[in-house]
Amino acid sequence: MLTQLQVKGLMFDPSNNAYIVVLRDDEHSDMLPIWVGKSEAGAISMALENVTPPRPMTHDFMKSLLDAYDAKVISVVITDLSEHTYFAKIHLMYEDSEYTVDARPSDALAIALRSNAPVFANDSVITKQSSDELQQWLENLKPEDFGKLDS
Amino acid sequence: MSNIDLPKEQDLVEYRVDRLLEEATTDTRIVVLSRQGDSLDTFPIWVGAPEGNAIKLALDTMITPRPMSHDLIKSFAEHLNITIQRVVIADVKNSTYYATVYVSNKGVERTIDARPSDAISLALRAPCPIYITHDVLKRRSTTNLDAWLAKLESKHIGTPEVQET
Numbered sequence: 452m453l454t455q456l457q458v459k460g461l462m463f464d465p466s467n468n469a470y471i472v473v474l475r476d477d478e479h480s481d482m483l484p485i486w487v488g489k490s491e492a493g494a495i496s497m498a499l500e501n502v503t504p505p506r507p508m509t510h511d512f513m514k515s516l517l518d519a520y521d522a523k524v525i526s527v528v529i530t531d532l533s534e535h536t537y538f539a540k541i542h543l544m545y546e547d548s549e550y551t552v553d554a555r556p557s558d559a560l561a562i563a564l565r566s567n568a569p570v571f572a573n574d575s576v577i578t579k580q581s582s583d584e585l586q587q588w589l590e591n592l593k594p595e596d597f598g599k600l601d602s
Numbered sequence: 603m604s605n606i607d608l609p610k611e612q613d614l615v616e617y618r619v620d621r622l623l624e625e626a627t628t629d630t631r632i633v634v635l636s637r638q639g640d641s642l643d644t645f646p647i648w649v650g651a652p653e654g655n656a657i658k659l660a661l662d663t664m665i666t667p668r669p670m671s672h673d674l675i676k677s678f679a680e681h682l683n684i685t686i687q688r689v690v691i692a693d694v695k696n697s698t699y700y701a702t703v704y705v706s707n708k709g710v711e712r713t714i715d716a717r718p719s720d721a722i723s724l725a726l727r728a729p730c731p732i733y734i735t736h737d738v739l740k741r742r743s744t745t746n747l748d749a750w751l752a753k754l755e756s757k758h759i760g761t762p763e764v765q766e767t
Contacts, residue, residue, distance in 0.1 A: 490652035494671075506698070509656075509671045512720045516675060519705065519712040522682055536667055541674075543681065550681045555668045 453528060453571040454481055458499060458560060461492055472560060474529075474570065481577045483529065485537065491557035498564035510561040517566075520545065524566035527559040532576045614690060614733035617645055619722060622658050633657055633722060635732065645734060645742065647691075647699055653719035660726035672723040679728075683707055686728035689721035694738050 456474035464471050470492035474483040487495070494510050496502075507515060517524065522545040531538040539559035543550040554562075563570050620636035623646075631654025637643040649657070656672055658664075669677060679686055684707045693700035701721035703714045716724075725732045 506700075506717050507715060507720075508717075509675075509720050512703075512714065512716050513671070513675050513678065515714045515716075516678060516684070516703075516705065519714060520682060520684060520707055520710075522678075538668075543678070545682050552674070552677050552681055553669060554674050554677075555670075558669075558671050558674050 452574045454574055454577060456481070456483060456529075456570050456572055456577075458495070458564060458570065460499065461496055472557070474572065483572050483577050485529070485532065485556050485560075487557040491555075491561070494561040495557065495564065498561060510558070510565055513558075513562055514565045517543070524562055524568040525549070526569050526571060527554075527563040529556050529559070529570070529572040529576055531573070532556075609690065609692065609735050609737075613735050613737070615736065615739060617691075617732050617734055619657065619661055619726060619732070620644065622654055622661060624654070630654075631657075633719070635722075635734070643739075645691075645739075647718050647722075649719040653717070653723070656723045657719065657726065660723055672720070672727055675724055676727045679705070686724060686730045687711075688731050688733060689716070689725045691718055691721075691732070691734040691738050693735075694741055699738070 454476050456476055459473045459475050462471045462473060464486065467486065469486045469488060472485045472487055472492070472495055474485065475481065494508060497504065497508060498510070504511070522543050524541060525544045526542045528540045528542070529537075530540055537556045539554045539556040541552045541554050541559050541562060543552060560570065562568075616638040617635035618638055620634045623632040623634060625631065629651045631649050631651060633647045633649055633654065635645040635647065637645070656670060659666065659670060660672070666673070676686070678684070684705050687704040687706050690702045690704070691699050692702045699718045701716045701718040703716050703721050703724060705712050705714060722732060724730075
């Protein structure tokens with residue numbers, strides 16, 4: 452089973468010196484935190500904030516390549532998060548055929564946000580009961596804390 | 603190679619990625635391109651640390667457990683039968699280099715605007731040749747790599763002129 456999720460924002464995790472992408476479903480019953488590196492967080496943050504950089508960033512280039520041949524990102528699916536290895540699939544539509552491409556979740560999210568493509572996760576990877584620590588973080592966050600990165 | 607694209611083939615000089623220099627005190631890397639053929643020339647391009655790392659991974663032919671961003675771009679191209687033909691450092695404005703990536707699918711050629719770091723990362727993975735136009739070579743930044751290296755070796759490391767890609 453797949454659940455559709457929205458990318459809600461990014462948080463800095465000082466204990467791991469990494470960033471957490473927070474995804475939630477529309478009913479806010481499911482939450483999926485994904486830890487990513489700084490430059491990966493930057494790629495997601497720019498798309499979330501609709502920032503147009505002076506030069507195309509890597510995922511803007513990626514989108515341009517797909518646009519050049521009218522290939523569309525139809526959806527991305529976070530398929531597995533185990534230990535330090537995260538898996539996602541990007542579903543492409545090109546000339547009436549569908550293609551499935553293996554990717555890291557950070558790349559999948561960065562391209563999904565630029566393509567307005569829906570994001571899904573396998574139910575097996577969604578944290579049904581979010582960790583208390585993460586729940587607390589979320590509750591204490593102010594709106595202005597979201598989507599801001601010290602670059 | 604086809605002649606239909608601008609800039610024309612005779613305007614292009616082929617370079618290869620020679621090495622990547624790390625500037626430990628700043629968040630920048632220097633990609634050193636070297637001219638192919640009998641003429642000795644090096645062409646440095648300053649890039650950010652993550653961009654430099656993406657180039658280093660390809661230069662060292664490192665296999666990462668999961669596909670990195672430029673591996674994904676290559677994978678997209680492979681799935682859709684798009685050939686990455688060549689990349690060209692085609693312009694320089696305000697000390698920023700501009701690259702163009704030439705792609706082809708079933709005879710349909712397209713050009714895509716890119717930062718040199720993305721273009722070079724992709725060229726190493728495709729693999730495909732890297733060119734610099736005569737025009738850019740003429741108007742290249744005056745930063746002298748040898749002078750910079752000399753400073754580095756004598757441990758008087760100055761802040762290099764950062765060229766955002």
